[in-house]
């Protein structure tokens with residue numbers, strides 16, 4: 201089933217790339233494995249998936265203990281500063297930087313580990329109260345503010361679009377995130393040249409790819425519905 205799902209998602213990604221005149225290699229599929237067992241992750245690995253997204257630090261710790269093969273783990277969920285210390289050596293990118301305290305703690309912990317971590321700034325494009333992230337208006341100044349932190353490599357922007365049955369209605373937010381990235385690049389902030397847009401989930405990744413996504417984060421579309429009753 202996971203194999204069929206991945207084939208289906210791959211076909212959709214390919215079609216969206218063709219439609220947008222983009223190369224398939226410009227888009228990385230992040231398989232969002234949160235709440236799912238290691239056996240599911242292994243099935244996805246057997247299909248060639250090497251990039252996984254998780255939203256809980258504890259789950260990243262557990263899963264990276266069990267899966268020792270070289271796969272790329274992305275922290276895509278809301279992150280509390282006091283948990284950052286567990287991430288060096290475990291994740292290759294943090295998608296959810298949205299406040300100074302968190303950025304400072306990432307700097308501190310990754311400096312200690314003597315590594316530079318790729319980060320994305322989370323932007324709440326639709327202004328939903330339920331979501332984390334900066335407003336688009338706040339984002340350029342925030343990028344400028346944290347751009348001098350030497351152990352953060354600001355690669356780009358991430359957004360979680362509203363849940364909707366109509367993917368087209370999220371196009372405006374994906375287009376907006378792309379334009380915001382271009383705007384920030386045009387500011388010529390020293391050390392900042394963003395090349396990454398993390399946007400698009402199961403319901404809307406094709407539209408996101410048409411608007412320039414370089415990472416799409418697909419969970420349900422690969423692993424099926426999540427059962428939160430089994431998790432802490």
Ligand SMILES: *Cc1c(COP(=O)(O)O)cnc(C)c1O
Nearest residue numbers: 232255276401402417418419420
């Ligand atoms: C859970 C999650 C996803 C995947 O959502 P699906 O709709 O299951 O594809 C993507 N991004 C983030 C930040 C998530 O927390």
